[in-house]
Amino acid sequence: MTLTRFLAEAGRRHQDRIAFQMGERQLSFKELDRLSNGLAESLVKMGIKPGEHVALLLENSPDFVISYFGVVKAGAIAMPLDTKYKLLELTAVFDDCRPVALIAETAALKALSAVPSLIGSFKYKICLGNIDIPGCVIYDSQVKSAETAPLISEYPELAHIAYTSGPTLRPHGAEIKQRNLIEAAAGSAAGFGQTDQDTVALFALPLHHTIGIAVIMMTSLFAGSRVVIVNGISMDALLCSIEKERVTMFHGVPFIHAMMVNHLKANGLKYDISSLRFCGSAGAPIPVSVITGFEELTGKYLNQYYGLTESTSHVTCQELNKSGDSGGVGTSIPGFEVRVVNEEGRTVAAGEPGEVVIRGPIMRAYHNRVEDTERFIRDGWLYTDDIGIVDENGELFITGVKKPMLITKGQNIYFSDIADILITHPLIADAAAGGIPDPDGMRGEVVLAVVTLIDGANLTEQEVKKFCLERLANYKCPKKVLFVSDIPRSPNGQLATFSLLE
Numbered sequence: 001m002t003l004t005r006f007l008a009e010a011g012r013r014h015q016d017r018i019a020f021q022m023g024e025r026q027l028s029f030k031e032l033d034r035l036s037n038g039l040a041e042s043l044v045k046m047g048i049k050p051g052e053h054v055a056l057l058l059e060n061s062p063d064f065v066i067s068y069f070g071v072v073k074a075g076a077i078a079m080p081l082d083t084k085y086k087l088l089e090l091t092a093v094f095d096d097c098r099p100v101a102l103i104a105e106t107a108a109l110k111a112l113s114a115v116p117s118l119i120g121s122f123k124y125k126i127c128l129g130n131i132d133i134p135g136c137v138i139y140d141s142q143v144k145s146a147e148t149a150p151l152i153s154e155y156p157e158l159a160h161i162a163y164t165s166g167p168t169l170r171p172h173g174a175e176i177k178q179r180n181l182i183e184a185a186a187g188s189a190a191g192f193g194q195t196d197q198d199t200v201a202l203f204a205l206p207l208h209h210t211i212g213i214a215v216i217m218m219t220s221l222f223a224g225s226r227v228v229i230v231n232g233i234s235m236d237a238l239l240c241s242i243e244k245e246r247v248t249m250f251h252g253v254p255f256i257h258a259m260m261v262n263h264l265k266a267n268g269l270k271y272d273i274s275s276l277r278f279c280g281s282a283g284a285p286i287p288v289s290v291i292t293g294f295e296e297l298t299g300k301y302l303n304q305y306y307g308l309t310e311s312t313s314h315v316t317c318q319e320l321n322k323s324g325d326s327g328g329v330g331t332s333i334p335g336f337e338v339r340v341v342n343e344e345g346r347t348v349a350a351g352e353p354g355e356v357v358i359r360g361p362i363m364r365a366y367h368n369r370v371e372d373t374e375r376f377i378r379d380g381w382l383y384t385d386d387i388g389i390v391d392e393n394g395e396l397f398i399t400g401v402k403k404p405m406l407i408t409k410g411q412n413i414y415f416s417d418i419a420d421i422l423i424t425h426p427l428i429a430d431a432a433a434g435g436i437p438d439p440d441g442m443r444g445e446v447v448l449a450v451v452t453l454i455d456g457a458n459l460t461e462q463e464v465k466k467f468c469l470e471r472l473a474n475y476k477c478p479k480k481v482l483f484v485s486d487i488p489r490s491p492n493g494q495l496a497t498f499s500l501l502e
Contacts, residue, residue: 003072003159003178004149007033007221014196014224020062021245022229027062029224031145032069038144039070043101046124046142050075051156053097055122056208057081057104060229063128064207065217066143067103068160072178075152076101078160079173080208082411083108084473087115088421093163094121096171096368103139106131161367162210162309164412169420173367174309180361183335184214184313185222187360191305191317191333192249192278196224199275200249203230203238204256209411211282214313216251225249235263239271246275253283254444255408257302258290264297276300281324282307282314284407284444285398291325304329306398310363310382311336316396328395336360340390345378350392353399358382406435406445413476418449421471422464427457432487436480449478450487459483 010019011033020027027035048054054071056078058064064080071078079099081090090112102122104112106129112119113133119125125136159181161173188194200220206212220227228245230238238260241247252260279294282305294302301322306329307314315338318330332338339347340354348354362382365373376383387400405414415433422431430452435445449468453459461481468477 001179001182002155003069003181004152004155006178006182007036007069007073008149010221010224017196017224018226019221020065020227020229022061022231025062027065029221032062032065034145034147035066035143036069036073037146037149039066039142040073041146041150042142042144043070043074043076043124044150046101046137048074048076048101048124050152050154052076052101053079053099053161054101054103055079055081055094055097055099057083057102057108058128058208059083059105060202060207060212060231062229063139067139068213068217070143071103072155072159073149073152075150075155077156077158079163080160080213081163082206082208082473084475086471086473087111087118088471089169089473091115091118092169093171093173094118097161097163097173100124102126104128109133109136158364160213162213162363164209164309169417171367172369172372174363175365175367176312177361177364180312180363181214181218182222183361185218187333187335188215188219188313189223191314191330192219192280193320194219194223194225194249194278198223198225198248198277199245200225200227200251201230201238201241201245201247202227203241203250203252204233205251205253210307210309210313211251211253215282215307218313233259235260239269239273242273242276243271247273248275249278249280250276251280251282254281254286254290255284257281257286257294261290261293261297265293269297273298273300278320279303280305280317282329283411286324287444288325288327291323295323295325306330306396308384308386310376310384311358312361312363315358315360318395326395328391328397330396331394332396338390338396339381340388340396348389351389353387353389355402356384356386356388356396356398358384406447408438408444408446408475411473411475413447415447417472417476418447418468418478421468422449422451425459425464425467427453427459429454430487433478438479446479447476449481451481451483452485452487453483 011030014029016028019029054076101124103126128139159178163173230241303318303324305314305317315336316330337359385402388398418433436448438446464481
C-alpha cells in the first residue's frame with residue numbers, strides 16, 4: 001500500500017473527525033487528504049518529478065503534515081529536517097541528498113538566503129510566510145482542496161529520508177519505505193492499544209523526528225486518533241491542554257518527564273489529568289527516580305518503549321497499565337522481532353549482555369552509504385550498536401551503546417560533530433568530545449569538549465561555546481569545556497573521558 005492510498009482510506013473512514021489540532025485551528029482527516037492532494041498537484045505542475053527529493057524545514061503544525069503527504073503524493077521523497085540545524089549542518093545534508101525543492105518557514109529561508117549558492121541550489125522554494133526571495137512562492141497559494149491526488153505512474157518505494165541517525169557533518173540518512181511506515185504504524189497502535197477514541201498530546205517533540213512522524217503522526221492516522229499540538233514548552237500549557245482536550249495519550253523523552261516532575265514538585269498538580277490512560281517515554285534511558293516521581297505526582301504509570309531512526313518506528317513497548325520502574329523497555333510489538341546477540345551473531349542466554357538486533361519493517365539502507373548499510377543490515381537484521389540484555393520474561397533492557405555518542409532530549413549527539421567543528425578554530429590545535437553526567441540531572445548526560453590550544457593562544461570557555469553555537473544546533477553544543485596540554489584517548493581514538501575526570 002502507498003501512503004497516498006493509506007491517507008485516502010483514512011479520509012474516507014473518518015471524514016470530518018479532527019485529525020490534527022493546534023490552538024483554534026482544526027484539520028479533519030478528509031481535509032488533510034484533500035489539501036495534501038492539492039499541494040501534490042501544485043508540486044507536480046511546478047515541475048517536481050517522481051523520485052526527486054524535497055526538503056522540509058518546518059515547525060510543528062498541521063502544515064507539516066499537509067506538506068509531508070503532499071510531497072509523497074507528488075511522487076517525491078521527503079527530507080524532514082531539524083529547524084535547529086545551522087548552515088554548516090544543512091549544507092552537509094543538502095550535499096548528500098541534493099534536494100530539488102524546499103518547503104520552509106520564513107526564518108529558515110532568510111537564513112539560507114544569506115548564502116546565495118545554497119539557496120540557489122533549489123529549483124523550487126515554498127515559504128510558509130511572505131518573503132522577498134527570487135523564485136520563492138507562498139505556501140498558501142500552492143495549497144488547495146482536491147478530491148484526488150495527481151496520477152503518478154509509479155510511486156517510489158521510499159517515503160522519506162531521516163537525517164538523525166549519524167554524525168550530521170558526515171550525514172547518515174535512513175531510507176524509510178512507505179509500506180514499512182504503514183506496517184510499523186499498525187504494530188505501534190497495537191502496542192499502545194491505540195484507537196479512534198484516543199486523543200494524543202504532541203508536546204515538545206518535533207514532528208520531523210522518528211517519534212513525531214512514525215510514533216505519533218502515522219500511528220494516530222492509522223488508529224483514527226486526534227493529535228493536539230501544544231505550542232511552546234510550558235508545563236502549564238501541556239497540563240491545561242490535557243484537561244481541556246481530555247487527552248488520553250502523552251509521549252515524551254526523559255527530559256520532558258524530568259521537567260514535569262520538577263514542575264509538579266514546585267507547583268503541585270492543579271489540573272484534571274484523569275483522562276490520561278497512557279504515558280510513554282522513549283528516545284533515551286530514563287532514571288528510575290524520574291519514573292517513580294512521575295507516577296507519585298501524577299498518579300499515572302510511565303511506560304518505556306524503544307526504537308531508533310533506522311528501525312522506522314519503535315519496536316518494543318512495556319505492558320500497559322504497569323509501572324515502568326523496572327528500567328526495561330518491554331517486549332517487541334507486532335511486526336518486529338528483537339534479539340540480543342554475541343559478536344558471532346548468535347542469540348545469547350537470558351540475562352547475558354550483547355548487541356540488540358531487530359527484524360521487521362526497518363530502513364531500506366543508509367542513503368549513499370553502501371558499506372555502512374552492509375555493516376548494519378545483515379541477513380535482514382538491523383544491528384543497532386546498542387548493548388542490552390533480555391531477562392527471563394523476554395523484556396529488553398538497554399544497558400549501553402557502542403557508538404561514540406550520547407542522547408539528550410531524544411536527540412543523538414555524535415562526538416565527532418563537536419570535534420570536527422572545534423578543530424577548524426584557528427587557535428585550537430586538537431579537540432575531542434565526550435559525555436559527562438548532567439549537573440542538573442535533567443538530561444542524563446551532556447557534552448564535554450576537551451581542547452588543546454596552539455602555543456601562545458588564549459581562549460575562554462565562553463568563546464569556545466559561542467564558536468560552536470554559531471555552527472551547530474544548540475543541543476549539540478558543549479556544556480563544559482576543558483583546556484588541556486594533551487588529550488587522553490582510548491585505543492580506538494575516542495576521548496578517554498572518565499579517566500580525564502577522575
